[in-house]
Amino acid sequence: MLTEKAQAKINLTLDVLHKRPDGYHEVEMVMQTVDLSDHLQFQERADAEIVLTCTAPYIPLDQRNLVYQAAHLMRETYGIEKGIHIHIEKRIPVAAGLAGGSSDAAATLRGLNRLWKLGLSLDELAVLGAKIGSDVPFCIYGGTAIARGRGEQIERLPSVSPTWVVLVKPPIAVSTADVYGRLRADEIEHHPDTAGMVHALTTGDVKQISAGLGNVLENVTFAMYPEVERLKQQLLKFGAQGALMSGSGPTLFALVEREQKAVRICNALRGFSREVYLCRFF
Numbered sequence: 001m002l003t004e005k006a007q008a009k010i011n012l013t014l015d016v017l018h019k020r021p022d023g024y025h026e027v028e029m030v031m032q033t034v035d036l037s038d039h040l041q042f043q044e045r046a047d048a049e050i051v052l053t054c055t056a057p058y059i060p061l062d063q064r065n066l067v068y069q070a071a072h073l074m075r076e077t078y079g080i081e082k083g084i085h086i087h088i089e090k091r092i093p094v095a096a097g098l099a100g101g102s103s104d105a106a107a108t109l110r111g112l113n114r115l116w117k118l119g120l121s122l123d124e125l126a127v128l129g130a131k132i133g134s135d136v137p138f139c140i141y142g143g144t145a146i147a148r149g150r151g152e153q154i155e156r157l158p159s160v161s162p163t164w165v166v167l168v169k170p171p172i173a174v175s176t177a178d179v180y181g182r183l184r185a186d187e188i189e190h191h192p193d194t195a196g197m198v199h200a201l202t203t204g205d206v207k208q209i210s211a212g213l214g215n216v217l218e219n220v221t222f223a224m225y226p227e228v229e230r231l232k233q234q235l236l237k238f239g240a241q242g243a244l245m246s247g248s249g250p251t252l253f254a255l256v257e258r259e260q261k262a263v264r265i266c267n268a269l270r271g272f273s274r275e276v277y278l279c280r281f282f
């Protein structure tokens with residue numbers, strides 16, 4: 001049996017440049033993985049089936065699951081007829097803006113590449129991953145990177161110091177397509193400074209990184225779910241230097257310099273939310 005971890009991601013910046021003729025949005029985002037991860041186990045089967053099991057209920061285990069799509073794509077592309085059982089131990093909150101499904105798909109591509117001894121590079125896996133979803137290529141590499149295009153063009157950045165991250169997820173699920181669908185790309189007033197964030201990351205200074213956080217999807221999700229904005233205000237009130245919504249939301253995060261302070265913020269948040277996580281850049 002082979003295992004693979006699937007890390008959650010946060011968007012330190014998320015900028016939309018314009019809407020494209022193909023319906024997707026041209027983005028520029030600074031992405032970072034954190035050490036909150038799903039655990040996947042791969043076991044070969046004697047038949048030719050793709051079988052999924054998952055610890056979390058309500059997640060589809062058929063073609064709708066991105067893990068199924070990744071396994072199917074690998075078999076089709078490389079003419080593999082072997083069956084596979086993939087067990088997903090879910091720890092990343094679902095429909096949260098943390099790329100849980102995308103990261104599971106990326107881990108499946110990496111895991112099957114090893115299991116079936118295909119010898120593919122990460123760059124080759126990222127090209128396959130883009131066929132499944134815009135966030136999948138970044139999840140193939142993990143770490144710190146700038147994503148451009150519809151999110152699939154990845155420029156990897158040097159790894160940064162393992163900053164503490166407080167995550168809090170309001171009890172709602174947000175559809176990424178809905179949020180992009182409501183965005184008016186030509187009416188965005190404040191674009192985050194991507195280059196500034198890349199520079200701030202090189203200093204490792206949490207204050208400077210926090211000051212540069214920005215996500216143009218925040219206002220769209222806040223308008224749909226005002227409780228997300230209220231929770232962001234709570235996070236700031238509890239002493240976070242900066243806070244931001246990740247991806248299309250609704251998860252919010254704050255970067256914190258010292259562990260003790262991060263623990264204090266988590267404890268304060270637990271009075272308001274059942275889903276609070278303490279993790280680090282990974």
Ligand SMILES: C[C@](O)(CO)[C@H](O)COP(=O)(O)OP(=O)(O)OC[C@H]1O[C@@H](n2ccc(N)nc2=O)[C@H](O)[C@@H]1O
Binds near residue numbers: 014180
């Ligand atoms: C919000 C982010 O998670 C930030 O990292 C990503 O931009 C979205 O990545 P994702 O969930 O992997 O997105 P996909 O599964 O490729 O697309 C879901 C839907 O989001 C919209 N979408 C996605 C990416 C993009 N650059 N422009 C878009 O308009 C499209 O309506 C698409 O149908």
Ligand SMILES: Nc1ncnc2c1ncn2[C@@H]1O[C@H](COP(=O)(O)OP(=O)(O)OP(=O)(O)O)[C@@H](O)[C@H]1O
Binds near residue numbers: 058095101176248
């Ligand atoms: N392996 C998977 N894990 C979780 N959800 C999955 C998976 N495969 C498909 N899905 C479906 O995808 C939907 C979105 O889940 P996911 O957790 O990937 O969202 P997300 O974290 O908001 O992603 P992103 O940040 O890329 O927009 C869920 O409603 C779920 O039914």
